[in-house]
Amino acid sequence: MHIDSHRLVGAGIAHSQSPNQGGPFAAGTPDTLIVHFTAAASAGWAIDRLCDPTPGARVSAHLVVARDGGITQLLPFDTIAWHAGKSAWGGRTGFNNFSLGLEIDNAGRLRPEGDHFVNWQGQPFPAGEAVVAIHGNESQPSWWHRYPQVQLDVVHDLCGLLAAAYGIRWILGHEEISPQRKDDPGPAFPLDALRQHLLPLAHYAPSGESPPV
Ligand SMILES: [Zn+2]
Numbered sequence: 009m010h011i012d013s014h015r016l017v018g019a020g021i022a023h024s025q026s027p028n029q030g031g032p033f034a035a036g037t038p039d040t041l042i043v044h045f046t047a048a049a050s051a052g053w054a055i056d057r058l059c060d061p062t063p064g065a066r067v068s069a070h071l072v073v074a075r076d077g078g079i080t081q082l083l084p085f086d087t088i089a090w091h092a093g094k095s096a097w098g099g100r101t102g103f104n105n106f107s108l109g110l111e112i113d114n115a116g117r118l119r120p121e122g123d124h125f126v127n128w129q130g131q132p133f134p135a136g137e138a139v140v141a142i143h144g145n146e147s148q149p150s151w152w153h154r155y156p157q158v159q160l161d162v163v164h165d166l167c168g169l170l171a172a173a174y175g176i177r178w179i180l181g182h183e184e185i186s187p188q189r190k191d192d193p194g195p196a197f198p199l200d201a202l203r204q205h206l207l208p209l210a211h212y213a214p215s216g217e218s219p220p221v
Contacts, residue, residue: 030088141195
């Protein structure tokens with residue numbers, strides 16, 4: 009897997025073109041990688057939504073990683089995607105303008121129903137795919153959709169490749185830049201381990217502190 013003209017090239021990498029984009033990044037950006045879960049039951053459903061041309065839909069991301077590790081790129085890496093929304097961290101706001109958006113196929117928060125679990129859309133998931141954990145922005149435990157190891161391995165490799173190619177300085181969760189509205193990628197995702205491995209020197213100030221530059 010490598011990057012050629014801001015596009016991923018390699019076996020099994022699919023490309024779609026989202027119409028939802030904000031033009032080229034300014035010089036010096038992107039410098040941040042934002043990790044999301046799709047909160048959807050399938051990668052295909054999420055990709056359709058992230059490419060939805062309906063006025064008012066207006067969402068996209070650069071990449072979607074399916075549960076089997078399959079990668080779909082929706083926008084070239086020199087183009088602004090609409091994945092962050094209202095966001096603030098480290099003295100900056102509006103993170104679409106500074107960041108690449110990586111969506112991971114994961115249903116997010118689950119709740120028990122009989123002998124299985126359901127997501128916010130009422131779709132069923134087997135009990136073996138649910139993990140209990142306390143979200144970093146919360147105080148009580150919840151159930152979350154497990155990330156398969158093959159998917160985590162692909163996300164790790166992808167983040168490493170993008171960090172090297174674009175001089176990425178921070179890897180952040182959507183839940184950290186939009187803590188009032190977002191809970192992705194959630195406590196089932198090993199965000200701290202990922203960034204400690206890939207960007208061990210980055211400084212992650214708690215929100216509200218001065219810019220970590
Ligand atoms: Zn998100």
